[in-house]
Amino acid sequence: MTTAVIVAGGSGVRMGKDIPKQFIEVLGKPILIYTLEGFEAHPLIDQIEVVCIEGWQERLWDYARQYGIHKLKWVIPGGETVQESIRNGVFHLDGKVNEEDIIVIHDGIRPLVDASVLTDVIEKALRYGNAVSSLPYNEQIFLADDAISTTRYIPRETLRRVMTPQAYTFSLLEQKYRQAFDQGVGIHGSHYTNTMMAELGVRLYFAAGSDKNIKLTTADDLAWFRAYLQSIPRQNREGGPHESV
Numbered sequence: 698m699t700t701a702v703i704v705a706g707g708s709g710v711r712m713g714k715d716i717p718k719q720f721i722e723v724l725g726k727p728i729l730i731y732t733l734e735g736f737e738a739h740p741l742i743d744q745i746e747v748v749c750i751e752g753w754q755e756r757l758w759d760y761a762r763q764y765g766i767h768k769l770k771w772v773i774p775g776g777e778t779v780q781e782s783i784r785n786g787v788f789h790l791d792g793k794v795n796e797e798d799i800i801v802i803h804d805g806i807r808p809l810v811d812a813s814v815l816t817d818v819i820e821k822a823l824r825y826g827n828a829v830s831s832l833p834y835n836e837q838i839f840l841a842d843d844a845i846s847t848t849r850y851i852p853r854e855t856l857r858r859v860m861t862p863q864a865y866t867f868s869l870l871e872q873k874y875r876q877a878f879d880q881g882v883g884i885h886g887s888h889y890t891n892t893m894m895a896e897l898g899v900r901l902y903f904a905a906g907s908d909k910n911i912k913l914t915t916a917d918d919l920a921w922f923r924a925y926l927q928s929i930p931r932q933n934r935e936g937g938p939h940e941s942v
Contacts, residue, residue: 698743702786717750723919728808735812736768742815748773787867797866799867810910814910827869
């Protein structure tokens with residue numbers, strides 16, 4: 698059994714809108730629905746849980762009925778931080794999934810996850826117990842010696858960009874989220890599941906990523922997403938997992 702936990706608890710302040718960014722409509726459809734459609738259509742995803750911003754749960758259920766998101770089983774409230782939201786989602790699955798079931802964690806505002814990326818992260822997690830979508834880093838990274846100069850760099854061959862989807866066995870997720878919140882490790886600021894796992898000593902395994910799998914955070918990201926959708930045939934953007942182009 699594979700369960701997707703879609704994190705949709707953010708308010709979207711940087712988007713400059715008066716509604717949560719995951720519910721902003723692009724070409725007449727909420728961003729979150731584009732995300733859910735990819736998971737709905739993927740044959741390896743059995744059920745979906747959405748961790749939703751408070752006050753929008755019923756609206757999401759309405760959208761799910763409207764757009765045929767039949768795998769949606771649970772909509773639960775998020776927390777004050779992204780790590781609290783993911784923790785809520787993980788703990789809510791206790792007793793509903795088996796210990797070795799795969800849990801896929803994904804940002805609700807990454808609506809263009811490829812079917813091949815989802816397949817690879819699930820297959821890698823089945824093999825290794827966890828997997829994180831990733832890409833090589835193609836820019837040069839320098840360390841600042843002071844405000845205006847440097848003599849040091851990090852070889853880009855040693856770097857990977859990591860994003861969602863990420864996949865873990867339920868037993869690993871539950872154990873490490875309890876440990877992290879008990880010890881106050883890996884749960885503050887920009888921490889996410891992957892960085893928390895690394896701080897707690899878990900070896901992470903790389904899965905395939907995609908440059909198209911961007912996180913819609915700013916108005917510019919939203920404009921890019923709209924332009925991308927307008928560039929592809931209408932039938933290719935309505936439902937179904939997103940294929941690489």
